[in-house]
Amino acid sequence: MSEEKTCFMINPEDLKYENTNHLPAVTINEVVKKLSTKLPEFIQMENENKTLKSVGEMRKGNG
Numbered sequence: 001m002s003e004e005k006t007c008f009m010i011n012p013e014d015l016k017y018e019n020t021n022h023l024p025a026v027t028i029n030e031v032v033k034k035l036s037t038k039l040p041e042f043i044q045m046e047n048e049n050k051t052l053k054s055v056g057e058m059r060k061g062n063g
Contacts, residue, residue, distance in 0.1 A: 038046075
């Protein structure tokens with residue numbers, strides 16, 4: 001019997017338990033969400049931009 005046929009003949013409840021072992025390989029872990037894909041140079045530019053914006057807002061308030 002081919003794999004396709006045997007897969008569909010297995011009890012779905014049994015399949016849940018059998019596939020649970022593979023979940024870490026097919027799901028996105030929380031760690032991945034926390035990883036930064038930004039280059040250090042970009043992060044530095046973002047920080048400088050925030051600083052410049054806050055200085056600009058302070059000057060508007062004093063003007």
